[in-house]
Amino acid sequence: MKVFISIFGNLCWVLSIFWAYQKIIYQKVSFKKMCYVAIFYFGIGLVEEVLHTGEIPYYLSDLTGIDIFFFLELEIFVWCWIISYTLFDRNLKRSIFLIACICSVCQQTFFILNEMLWFLSNGNVQIYYLLNLPMIALLFFTIYLIVEKLNIARIYREFEYKNFSFIQILGMTIIVLFIYDLLSYCLQMIPVKSKEQFLIPLFLMFIMILTMIYYIQMVSLKDKKKYSDMLVKQQNLYIQDLEKIQQNMRTFKHDYKNMMSSIYLQSKEGNMQEIESTISKLMDEFDEDIDKKMNLTNQLANIQINEIKSLLYSKITEINRQHISLHMEVLYPVQTIKMNIMDACRVLGILLDNAIDEVKDHEGDMNLVLSNQEDAFHMIVENSLFHDVDIEKIYQEGYSTKGTQRGMGLISLQKIIDKYSNVTIATQTVDNRFIQEITIV
Numbered sequence: 001m002k003v004f005i006s007i008f009g010n011l012c013w014v015l016s017i018f019w020a021y022q023k024i025i026y027q028k029v030s031f032k033k034m035c036y037v038a039i040f041y042f043g044i045g046l047v048e049e050v051l052h053t054g055e056i057p058y059y060l061s062d063l064t065g066i067d068i069f070f071f072l073e074l075e076i077f078v079w080c081w082i083i084s085y086t087l088f089d090r091n092l093k094r095s096i097f098l099i100a101c102i103c104s105v106c107q108q109t110f111f112i113l114n115e116m117l118w119f120l121s122n123g124n125v126q127i128y129y130l131l132n133l134p135m136i137a138l139l140f141f142t143i144y145l146i147v148e149k150l151n152i153a154r155i156y157r158e159f160e161y162k163n164f165s166f167i168q169i170l171g172m173t174i175i176v177l178f179i180y181d182l183l184s185y186c187l188q189m190i191p192v193k194s195k196e197q198f199l200i201p202l203f204l205m206f207i208m209i210l211t212m213i214y215y216i217q218m219v220s221l222k223d224k225k226k227y228s229d230m231l232v233k234q235q236n237l238y239i240q241d242l243e244k245i246q247q248n249m250r251t252f253k254h255d256y257k258n259m260m261s262s263i264y265l266q267s268k269e270g271n272m273q274e275i276e277s278t279i280s281k282l283m284d285e286f287d288e289d290i291d292k293k294m295n296l297t298n299q300l301a302n303i304q305i306n307e308i309k310s311l312l313y314s315k316i317t318e319i320n321r322q323h324i325s326l327h328m329e330v331l332y333p334v335q336t337i338k339m340n341i342m343d344a345c346r347v348l349g350i351l352l353d354n355a356i357d358e359v360k361d362h363e364g365d366m367n368l369v370l371s372n373q374e375d376a377f378h379m380i381v382e383n384s385l386f387h388d389v390d391i392e393k394i395y396q397e398g399y400s401t402k403g404t405q406r407g408m409g410l411i412s413l414q415k416i417i418d419k420y421s422n423v424t425i426a427t428q429t430v431d432n433r434f435i436q437e438i439t440i441v
Helices: 001-026 031-051 053-064 068-087 091-120 125-130 130-149 152-160 166-188 198-268 274-301 306-321 341-360 402-419
Strands: 327-329 367-373 377-384 423-429 432-440
Touching: 001 068, 001 091, 001 130, 001 152, 031 053, 031 068, 053 068, 068 091, 068 166, 091 125, 091 130, 091 166, 091 274, 125 130, 130 152, 274 306, 274 327, 306 327, 306 341, 341 367, 341 377, 341 402, 341 432, 402 423
Parallel strands: 327 367
Antiparallel strands: 367 377, 377 432, 423 432
16 A cells, blocks of 8 residues: 555656646647656656666766765656657757756655655654645645746746757756755755754745746736837827828828819810829729728727737838738637737747748738637738748758748747647648648637
8 A cells, every 4th residue: 555655646746747847838738648657657667677777876876976866866857858858848958947947846845745744744654654645636736836826837938038059958957956956965964853854945945936926026027018118119100000091191182182173174175084094093092092001900900919919010010111012801800819929929920021021022912811710710921932932841940942030930930839739830832922821729
C-alpha cells in the first residue's frame, strides 16, 4: 500500500508538471498526451530497474564529490525535458527553460507540502501515508492557483516576446536549476521534524508569489498605457479620415456647382454627348475619392476588437501612403476571437506586411477579408504576385522571395500558429495571386 501511494503521488507530481506546461504555452490539455506521460513515467522506472540507470547519479556524486541531490534533480530535469520535447513542444529554447522553471516550482511545492505533512503526522508513518492522498489533491490545487490565478502564461508570453538567443536561454536555465539546487541543499541542513523545515520554504514561496503578483501588476499597467495610447491613435486616425472625407465633400460640392453650370450651358446648346461625359466624370470622381473611404470606414465599424481595429487603421494608412489599391470586407461583426489578441494582431500584421512588401513596387493590389461565422473566424489576405513562390518552402528558415525580413516574418507566423491547436493556415497561388487564409475554430 505504501509503495502504491508513493508511486501514485510521484505520478501525479509529474502529471502536474505537464498540465502546467500545456496551459502556459496555450495548448489545449490533451488527455491522450497525459496518458503517454504516464506510460513514459512507468517506462523510465522499468528502465532504471532493469539497467540500473538509477545508480548513475550516485556514481557521478562519488566521482565529482558534488552532493547527490544535484544529480538527482538534474536527472529529473533531463527526463522531463525529453518527455516535453517528444510529446508537447519541439521548440528547443522554450522547452528547456520552461521545464526548468516548472520542475523547480512543482518540486518546491511538493517539498513544502510533503514536509508539512510529515510535521503534522509527527513522524507517524501510517498517518503520513494516510494523508498522502489529500496532499496530492492539494498539490494539484496549488499548481492550479499558481498557473491560472497568477496568469503565468501571460508572464511567460511577455518574457518570450523579448526573443532571447539560445545561449541566453541556456544560461538562464542553468541559473534557475542552480538556484533551486542551492536552495534545496540549504533546506536539507535544517533539522528534521522542526517547524523551520517547511516554514522557511513556505516563506520563500510566498516571496516568489508576491514577486509574480508585482510583476503582473507592472505588466497590466504597461498594457493599460499601451491600450490607452492605441485608442488615442485610433481616434486620431479616424478623425483624420473623417476630415479627409469632409474635405473631399467640400471639393466635390465646389466642382459640382461648376459642373452643373457647365451642364446647364451645354443643355442650352443641345450638346448631349458633352452632358453625358460631364455627368460620367462627376460620378467617377465621387466613387474614387469619397465612396472608397466611406466603404473602408463602414467595414472597420464591424470590427469591435480595438486592438485589431487599431492595427488595421495603421496598416490602411501605410497602404494609402504607398498608393496601393485595397479592397476590404468584414463579414459579420467581429467581437471575439478564440486566440490571444496580441498573437492575432501579430498574425494579421505579418500577413499584411508581406502583401504590402510584395506589391508596393509594382502596380499590384490587395484584398482583405475578415469573416466571423458561428463555427470559425477567417482572415484572408490576397495580393498580386510578382515573384515565384515555392509553397512547400516558404515557412522554412532562410527561405525568402524578397529579403531576409520577409522570410523571418513567415517563420514567426508559423511559430505563433504552432502554439494553438485550433488555428490553421492555408496558402495557395492562383493566377498570379498569393492567398493566405488563417482559420480559428
